[in-house]
Amino acid sequence: MFRRLKISCENLSLVSGLLKKNCRNLLQLEVIEKSNQWLVKRCREMNSAISIPRPFSVRLAKAQDEPHIMHFLREHLYDEEPLLRSLNITKTMAIPCLEAYLNDHLKDGFTMIAVEPDNRIVGISLNQRNCDWEGDKLRERAERVQCDPLRKLFYIWSIVAKEPKLHQKYRTSCIFEIAILATAREAQRRGIGYQLTVQSLRLARDLGFDWARMDCTSEYSSRIAKKVGMDCTWSVPYKHLVDSAKKPVVIPDEPHSHIRVHVIQLRGS
Structure with a gap:
């Protein structure tokens, strides 16, 4: 047991x-x-x-792209560009005169766009032929505008177009201008602005322009201009743009402290 x-x-x-x-x-x-x-x-x-960056390509805009370009600018320029944002110019405002001005750029046929494989626009370089009377035309446009923010915008643009005196300095009546550079907010930091600038300068060279300019109201576009080899030939601090009471007209957010005009020689002298 x-x-x-x-x-x-x-x-x-x-x-x-x-x-x-x-x-x-x-x-x-x-x-x-x-x-x-x-x-x-x-x-x-x-x-x-x-997120893995999607591929994109840069090409010359076509006539059928124009409505898509204008839609892109409403969505990604008005609320993002420091000068426009500081002046409270938004896509919700009734601004036919500004859109007419942008459409005039498209008529030159120099605009480059960045598109993804599904043909969605993710970036635009609105390019134009800049002649020595451009500053006077912008000032006249400013005097005709009833909307105060737009009047200020066109006045500032007229100063930037005229004050550097590039046409007299380089003895030419016509300069290629990268007037507006914009990238979709969800597609930033992919080198789209850089590639648009490079391809725009290549187009200007192929078209026979001797000089190209880029008026940068944003610190980011100014950095791109420097990166592609453009020299800053003129600048003005935003705080120096004052009204009759000596008060600043615009106070953009940091790091946008200056308007800078960058220039590059495209062909030998």
Whole structure:
């Protein structure tokens, strides 16, 4: 009888050891499973946070692109460009005269656009032929405008167009101008503005222009101009643009502190 009890105790001890071992294994498996679940979740979060840039190409705008270009400018220029934003010129305003001015740029046929494979526009370089009377035309336009923010905008543009005296300095009546450079906010930091600028300068060179200019009201566009080799030939701090009461007309957000005019020679003298 005692022998049987001894055997039973030994069996119970063996079973108990096996149960403890199985419990430990189960606990380890549970920990591993939870760890794997955490890793899978973390990877999914990282994949959702990291967006792979989509490819894009730069081409000359066509006539059928014009309505899409104007829509793009309403969505990505008015609320993003420092000077327009500081003057409270938004896409919700009734601004037919400004859109007429932008449409005049398109008529020159020099505008470049960046498009993704599905032909969605993600960037625009609105280019034009800048003649020595451009500043006077902008001033006349400013005097005809009833809207005060737009009047200020055209006056500032007229100063930037005329004050550097580039036509007299370089002895030419016509300069290629990168007038407006805009990138879709969700497509920024992909080099789109840089490529648009490079291709625009290449177009200007192919068209026979000797000089190109880029009037930068944004610090970011000024950096792009420098990156492609354009020299800053004229600048004015925003705080120096004052009204009759000596108060600043515009106070853009940082880091936009100056308007800068950049120039590059396209062909040898």
